[in-house]
Amino acid sequence: MILFALGMLTMLAIILIIVIVVGFVKVVKLMKDVNNLFRDLESCNTDINNRFVEVGRNANDNINYLSQKIENNLKEANSYTDKRIDKLNK
Secondary structure (H helix, E strand, O other), X not given: OHHHHHHHHHHHHHHHHHHHHHHHHHXXXXXXXXXXXXXXXXXXXXXXXXXXXXXXXXXXHHHHHHHHHHHHHHHHHHHHHHHHHHHXXX
Protein backbone atom coordinates (compact mmCIF):
# COMPACT_ATOMS: atom_id res chain seq x y z
CA MET A 1 0.00 0.00 0.00
CA ILE A 2 2.83 2.40 0.84
CA LEU A 3 4.54 1.65 -2.47
CA PHE A 4 1.29 2.37 -4.31
CA ALA A 5 0.97 5.72 -2.53
CA LEU A 6 4.60 6.58 -3.32
CA GLY A 7 4.06 5.57 -6.95
CA MET A 8 0.99 7.81 -7.18
CA LEU A 9 2.83 10.72 -5.55
CA THR A 10 5.71 10.20 -7.97
CA MET A 11 3.30 10.24 -10.93
CA LEU A 12 1.64 13.41 -9.59
CA ALA A 13 5.05 15.02 -9.10
CA ILE A 14 6.09 14.11 -12.66
CA ILE A 15 2.80 15.45 -14.08
CA LEU A 16 3.21 18.65 -12.03
CA ILE A 17 6.78 19.10 -13.27
CA ILE A 18 5.65 18.54 -16.88
CA VAL A 19 2.85 21.11 -16.46
CA ILE A 20 5.29 23.62 -14.96
CA VAL A 21 7.84 23.10 -17.75
CA VAL A 22 5.18 23.37 -20.48
CA GLY A 23 3.81 26.52 -18.83
CA PHE A 24 7.29 28.01 -18.57
CA VAL A 25 8.00 27.25 -22.24
CA LYS A 26 4.71 28.89 -23.26
CA VAL A 27 5.51 31.97 -21.17
CA VAL A 28 8.96 32.26 -22.74
CA LYS A 29 7.44 31.90 -26.21
CA LEU A 30 4.85 34.56 -25.44
CA MET A 31 7.58 36.90 -24.17
CA LYS A 32 9.46 36.43 -27.46
CA ASP A 33 6.28 37.14 -29.41
CA VAL A 34 5.61 40.28 -27.38
CA ASN A 35 9.18 41.49 -27.91
CA ASN A 36 8.87 40.85 -31.66
CA LEU A 37 5.57 42.72 -31.67
CA PHE A 38 7.15 45.72 -29.91
CA ARG A 39 10.03 45.66 -32.39
CA ASP A 40 7.58 45.56 -35.31
CA LEU A 41 5.55 48.40 -33.81
CA GLU A 42 8.69 50.49 -33.38
CA SER A 43 9.64 49.81 -36.99
CA CYS A 44 6.15 50.84 -38.17
CA ASN A 45 6.31 53.98 -36.03
CA THR A 46 9.68 54.90 -37.53
CA ASP A 47 8.36 54.29 -41.05
CA ILE A 48 5.28 56.43 -40.40
CA ASN A 49 7.38 59.25 -38.94
CA ASN A 50 9.75 59.12 -41.92
CA ARG A 51 6.78 59.25 -44.29
CA PHE A 52 5.33 62.28 -42.47
CA VAL A 53 8.68 64.06 -42.74
CA GLU A 54 8.86 63.23 -46.44
CA VAL A 55 5.30 64.44 -47.07
CA GLY A 56 6.02 67.64 -45.14
CA ARG A 57 9.19 68.23 -47.11
CA ASN A 58 7.37 67.65 -50.40
CA ALA A 59 4.57 70.00 -49.33
CA ASN A 60 7.09 72.71 -48.45
CA ASP A 61 8.87 72.23 -51.77
CA ASN A 62 5.57 72.50 -53.65
CA ILE A 63 4.55 75.59 -51.69
CA ASN A 64 7.91 77.25 -52.37
CA TYR A 65 7.70 76.35 -56.06
CA LEU A 66 4.17 77.74 -56.40
CA SER A 67 5.06 80.85 -54.42
CA GLN A 68 8.06 81.49 -56.67
CA LYS A 69 5.95 80.91 -59.78
CA ILE A 70 3.26 83.34 -58.56
CA GLU A 71 5.91 85.92 -57.73
CA ASN A 72 7.46 85.57 -61.20
CA ASN A 73 4.05 85.87 -62.86
CA LEU A 74 3.29 89.01 -60.85
CA LYS A 75 6.64 90.54 -61.82
CA GLU A 76 6.00 89.66 -65.44
CA ALA A 77 2.50 91.17 -65.29
CA ASN A 78 3.85 94.36 -63.66
CA SER A 79 6.59 94.60 -66.26
CA TYR A 80 4.08 94.19 -69.07
CA THR A 81 1.79 96.79 -67.50
CA ASP A 82 4.71 99.20 -67.09
CA LYS A 83 5.66 98.74 -70.76
CA ARG A 84 2.09 99.44 -71.86
CA ILE A 85 1.89 102.55 -69.66
CA ASP A 86 5.26 103.77 -71.03
CA LYS A 87 3.93 103.38 -74.58
CA LEU A 88 0.84 105.41 -73.67
CA ASN A 89 2.97 108.20 -72.16
CA LYS A 90 5.10 108.59 -75.28
